Amino acid sequence: MGASSSTESNLMAGLQRNLSKIVVAPSFAASLFFVYGFILWTAWMAFSKSRMMPVYDWAGLRQYERLWQMERWHVAIENLLIFGGLFIVICLFLGCLLAVLLDQRIRAEGVLRTIFLYPMALSFIVTGTVWKWILNPGLGLEKMMHDLGWASFKFDWLVNSDFAIYTVVIAAVWQASGFVMAMFLAALRGVDQDIIRAAYMDGASLPRIYFGIIIPSIRPVFLSAIVVLAHLAVKSFDLVIALTGGGPGYSSDLPATFMYTMAFQRNQLGISAASAMMMLATVMAIIVPYLYSELRGGKKNG
Amino acid sequence: MASLTLDKVRKTFGSVEVLKEINLAIEDGEFLVLVGPSGCGKSTLLNLIAGLETSSDGEIRIGDRVINNVHPKDRNIAMVFQSYALYPNMTVRKNITFGLEIRGVASSERDKAVDDVARLLQIENLLDRKPSQLSGGQRQRVAMGRALVRNPDIFLFDEPLSNLDAKLRVDMRTEIKKLHHRLGATIVYVTHDQIEAMTLASRIAVMKGGILQQFDTPQRIYENPNNMFVAGFIGSPSMNFIDARLIEDNGRIAVTFENNGQNVVLPLQNNSPESYRSWIGKDVVFGIRPEALTHKRTGSDQPDSQYVNFDAKVEVIEPTGADTMTVINLGGKEIVARVRPDRATNPGEMMTFSADMNQISLFDPKSELRI
Numbered sequence A: 001m002g003a004s005s006s007t008e009s010n011l012m013a014g015l016q017r018n019l020s021k022i023v024v025a026p027s028f029a030a031s032l033f034f035v036y037g038f039i040l041w042t043a044w045m046a047f048s049k050s051r052m053m054p055v056y057d058w059a060g061l062r063q064y065e066r067l068w069q070m071e072r073w074h075v076a077i078e079n080l081l082i083f084g085g086l087f088i089v090i091c092l093f094l095g096c097l098l099a100v101l102l103d104q105r106i107r108a109e110g111v112l113r114t115i116f117l118y119p120m121a122l123s124f125i126v127t128g129t130v131w132k133w134i135l136n137p138g139l140g141l142e143k144m145m146h147d148l149g150w151a152s153f154k155f156d157w158l159v160n161s162d163f164a165i166y167t168v169v170i171a172a173v174w175q176a177s178g179f180v181m182a183m184f185l186a187a188l189r190g191v192d193q194d195i196i197r198a199a200y201m202d203g204a205s206l207p208r209i210y211f212g213i214i215i216p217s218i219r220p221v222f223l224s225a226i227v228v229l230a231h232l233a234v235k236s237f238d239l240v241i242a243l244t245g246g247g248p249g250y251s252s253d254l255p256a257t258f259m260y261t262m263a264f265q266r267n268q269l270g271i272s273a274a275s276a277m278m279m280l281a282t283v284m285a286i287i288v289p290y291l292y293s294e295l296r297g298g299k300k301n302g
Numbered sequence B: 001m002a003s004l005t006l007d008k009v010r011k012t013f014g015s016v017e018v019l020k021e022i023n024l025a026i027e028d029g030e031f032l033v034l035v036g037p038s039g040c041g042k043s044t045l046l047n048l049i050a051g052l053e054t055s056s057d058g059e060i061r062i063g064d065r066v067i068n069n070v071h072p073k074d075r076n077i078a079m080v081f082q083s084y085a086l087y088p089n090m091t092v093r094k095n096i097t098f099g100l101e102i103r104g105v106a107s108s109e110r111d112k113a114v115d116d117v118a119r120l121l122q123i124e125n126l127l128d129r130k131p132s133q134l135s136g137g138q139r140q141r142v143a144m145g146r147a148l149v150r151n152p153d154i155f156l157f158d159e160p161l162s163n164l165d166a167k168l169r170v171d172m173r174t175e176i177k178k179l180h181h182r183l184g185a186t187i188v189y190v191t192h193d194q195i196e197a198m199t200l201a202s203r204i205a206v207m208k209g210g211i212l213q214q215f216d217t218p219q220r221i222y223e224n225p226n227n228m229f230v231a232g233f234i235g236s237p238s239m240n241f242i243d244a245r246l247i248e249d250n251g252r253i254a255v256t257f258e259n260n261g262q263n264v265v266l267p268l269q270n271n272s273p274e275s276y277r278s279w280i281g282k283d284v285v286f287g288i289r290p291e292a293l294t295h296k297r298t299g300s301d302q303p304d305s306q307y308v309n310f311d312a313k314v315e316v317i318e319p320t321g322a323d324t325m326t327v328i329n330l331g332g333k334e335i336v337a338r339v340r341p342d343r344a345t346n347p348g349e350m351m352t353f354s355a356d357m358n359q360i361s362l363f364d365p366k367s368e369l370r371i
């Protein structure tokens, strides 16, 4: 009896010890397979001759060559640069400005903070759809201005192929700047109030205090915000789909919508996979140095 | 020229009155220490002088100039903060010159000023470092340098030493005192540490709950505390308080209290204040500092000696090296006596103590004010 109960208790103890590992194992396996497995599979596809259906014969860099010859891919890349650049810069600027204003200990701060942060809680689809209505010349802002008697008002960016990408910027900024604000506000609140008082007594004006002392001293937050915004920009997909559908024509295509179109509408699985790998490389180029510096920084501090 | 006057200054936050009618006045070159338990409004008072807060009522003057509505930067006041408040993104040199730069001082003059201050504070080799690369003591020096370089009329210090370890604190304390002698500057210094207050101040303002309790020289505050709070707050170990009664005994006024079923009678000195007479037959609080309560002294047997003897059982002894703190039970209270180590006895034994009746205080048990 002693022997059997001791093996049983050994088993239980082993189970106890490894319980967390056992619980995590399925999701770990799933993410290993569905995320990293499919990354590898996509990488393989990009070197294959796949068109409509996946095939596994080696084609070398052929798909990448075809990708970089496509006018549409160039439009998507150019759009990404415009969109990403403006999105990041405007979000940082607005987020920072809002945070500084909210940092003045105004009365309605709690309410305002929530209002600014709410857009982040929405899905990009919702944001896209709402902004599609607002920016639609026949429905939204333009019509409202006309109804109010401002007949010459014109705001047709949504349907103008030269400007459609900027509407994506507007919607994305609306969604993400509150989040950036929250990041900055947290950092500003972490700044010792005595520093502000000291600078004040030194005779510095409020803008000088912020731009000369406080904002430079929260530089790490800028880096974090840029990384978050940059990867949001690169993977932007649903917003474009909901807002412009990549149109007019393919004038507001981004790499992600390009990839989707190639894979599921144009039967160009290989090109699609190649474009996906280009995006992965871009994100890695942003994230890896960041993580590296974070981890190294952590070690230095620890 | 840089005297400081606070005239009926009050401060309320919303409906909370944090400072209640503070009246203070110091001369040019004085070292005023504001001392009191935390939350008593010391920092608020300092901020009022600095101009970081505006007073709700009353007048603040530097020299003859009313500064209530003068912007902080125009008051010619410099402040050293508890957290040092160095600008983290700037080098030590930039930290020190920032204020000068804003005031439009020429760069050659700034360089000279930094060099002078750095030499004075011995931080020449730190000038190109960032605050994050400095130790606490070094940051403290830089913070002082930033104040010194501006050559202000008045220096304000808000608990500048409380983030340093004990040894460094004592060193910096001495250094601040030296600096004061050297510069002859007017200083207002906030601390909750009564030893710092005693050692540094030319005058001490003791505060509690937003009320100024006493404003006087360190020695007078120590010897003639206005009330039981000041008496207990200043001095370490703090003053002993015994519930007693004032009686007339053979024509002399004496305090008496019960101890272990016996009446202890301690006659007061003949030169005691007349005001004591009106308290005969009433309850008082008898306050005596530990150093006035020692082993039996020579000459203490003479009838009109200032020393009065009594016996008590030793409960605990706490040797400090120089003296042995002897805890006895007197009138139902734990009382600390300061005994020379070679005269100390072991716990549990009886011992004869001498009370120095020249160094006693009597308080009204209700109002807690000095009689």
Ligand SMILES: Nc1ncnc2c1ncn2[C@@H]1O[C@H](COP(=O)(O)OP(=O)(O)O)[C@@H](O)[C@H]1O
Binding pocket: B013, B018, B036, B037, B038, B039, B040, B041, B042, B043, B044, B045
């Ligand atoms: N900005 C403020 N608003 C409301 N109450 C305050 C403010 N600043 C200080 N107080 C209150 O005033 C009292 C005195 O504070 P303070 O001057 O910082 O005390 P000390 O420096 O003596 O520790 C405290 O009870 C504190 O809670």
Ligand SMILES: [Mg+2]
Binding pocket: B039, B042, B043, B044, B159
């Ligand atoms: Mg304080």
